[in-house]
Amino acid sequence: MHKITNEIYDILYKKFGEAKCELDFKNNYELIVAVILSARCTDKRVNIITKDLFKKYPDVNSLANAKTEELEKMIYSCGFYKNKAKNLINMANDVVNKYNGEVPSEFEDLTTLAGVGRKTANVVMAVGFSKQAIAVDTHVFRVSNRLEIAKSKNPLECEKTLQKNVEKEKWGQFHHFLVLFGRYVCKSQNPMCDGCELSSFCKYKKEKN
Numbered sequence: 691m692h693k694i695t696n697e698i699y700d701i702l703y704k705k706f707g708e709a710k711c712e713l714d715f716k717n718n719y720e721l722i723v724a725v726i727l728s729a730r731c732t733d734k735r736v737n738i739i740t741k742d743l744f745k746k747y748p749d750v751n752s753l754a755n756a757k758t759e760e761l762e763k764m765i766y767s768c769g770f771y772k773n774k775a776k777n778l779i780n781m782a783n784d785v786v787n788k789y790n791g792e793v794p795s796e797f798e799d800l801t802t803l804a805g806v807g808r809k810t811a812n813v814v815m816a817v818g819f820s821k822q823a824i825a826v827d828t829h830v831f832r833v834s835n836r837l838e839i840a841k842s843k844n845p846l847e848c849e850k851t852l853q854k855n856v857e858k859e860k861w862g863q864f865h866h867f868l869v870l871f872g873r874y875v876c877k878s879q880n881p882m883c884d885g886c887e888l889s890s891f892c893k894y895k896k897e898k899n
C-alpha cells in the first residue's frame with residue numbers, strides 16, 4: 691500500500707472505526723433501490739423516502755409492476771425523480787427477467803441493470819455482497835483529489851488509482867472512510883480544515899493558505 695495512503699487509512703480508522711453504509715436497507719433489493727435514489731441526494735433524505743417506499747414495494751416484483759406516476763410521487767423529494775422512477779422500474783424488471791428476481795453480485799451483471807453505473811455497482815458489491823470494491827462518489831472523488839492520494843480527472847481514473855494505492859482487503863473500508871470524511875469534514879464548500887486530522891497531508895489546504 692502506498693505509504694501516505696496507508697497513514698491516512700490508519701488515521702481514518704481511528705476516527706471512524708469499522709465504518710458502514712449510512713443507507714437503511716434489509717436486503718440487496720432494498721440496498722440497490724436506496725443506492726439508485728441516493729444519486730445527488732443525501733442518505734438522510736433517502737432513508738426518509740425508503741421507509742414508506744419499501745412498505746408499498748416490499749420486493750423486486752412489486753417494484754417491477756409499479757405505476758410510474760405513483761412511484762414518482764413517493765420519491766419526488768430526492769430530486770431527478772422522473773429519471774430515478776423510470777430507472778427503478780426498469781432495473782426491477784431487469785432483475786426479474788434476467789436474474790430470476792435476485793440482485794446479481796458480479797460487476798458485469800450489475801452494470802447491465804437500468805440506472806446502475808460503476809458507482810452503484812461497486813457499492814452493491816461491497817456493501818451487499820462483502821466484496822472488495824471502491825465506489826467513487828462525489829465525496830471520494832473530492833477528498834482523493836484534495837489529499838492527492840488519487841489525483842484524477844474523472845471517477846474512473848480515481849477508482850483505478852485508489853485500487854493501485856490501497857490494499858485490496860481495505861477497499862471497502864477505505865471507500866466508507868472517504869465518504870464519511872467528505873460528508874462531515876472535508877465538505878465541498880467550506881471544508882473544516884481547522885482541526886482536520888489530515889491537514890498535514892493536504893496539498894489543497896497548503897495551496898489555499
Ligand code: SF4
Nearest residue numbers: 876881883886892895
Ligand atoms: S485540510 Fe481541509 S481540505 Fe484538506 S483534507 Fe482536511 S478538511 Fe479537506
